[in-house]
Amino acid sequence: MKKIILVFGVLFITYFLNAQSTIASSGADASGDGTSSYTIGHLFYTPNNQNNSLIVQGVQQSFAFQVLSNSEFLLENLILLTYPNPTSDKIIVSNSNNRFHGNLKYPLFNIQGKHMISGLIKEQNTQINIQHLSNGIYFLKVTKQNV
Structure with missing residues (x-):
């Protein structure tokens, strides 16, 4: 009976803790004008919306921009x-x-x-x-x- 109460108590306490846990494949600390730590390989993440901005914890969001051009491209108007x-x-x-x-x-x-x-x-x-x-x-x- 004590084991059941102990297991129930541990589960109950961990439910109310705001601790983060993850299985990460990599991570490090970065510093510059500020500091940040990051991990790669999160299974779960939490979005935070504050002051018209969005912060997504635990997710690395990369953006790649490419400019494609063609010097022979001619704009043709067809109506x-x-x-x-x-x-x-x-x-x-x-x-x-x-x-x-x-x-x-x-x-x-x-x-x-x-x-x-x-x-x-x-x-x-x-x-x-x-x-x-x-x-x-x-x-x-x-x-x-x-x-």
Whole structure:
């Protein structure tokens, strides 16, 4: 009986202690303008929100920023109009920029992401026949062909 009370007492006391324990793979102390100690490999962590800031104890948060650039990248403006919406028989894609005629292709997807039809936008006003498709919501994706 004394063993049960002892085990219960130890569990009860450790429940109310605010001690931290962890299994860490590495750690050290860092100093500069202030001091900090850190560990790597925490299994548990506690976030603290104070004064519009967030401190996450026990989690190493790294940020890596990379700048990608391409000197040959040219910004091209393409204005397309699709109408009528809603429709039951055809969609008209109106391309106002003559430079892109014949260089644009499209796939049409249903709401589940299944490819339904695809084709080329060859004229200023290209008609896409959708009479054979069931009623629903569809997504039209227009991309420039690799020419």
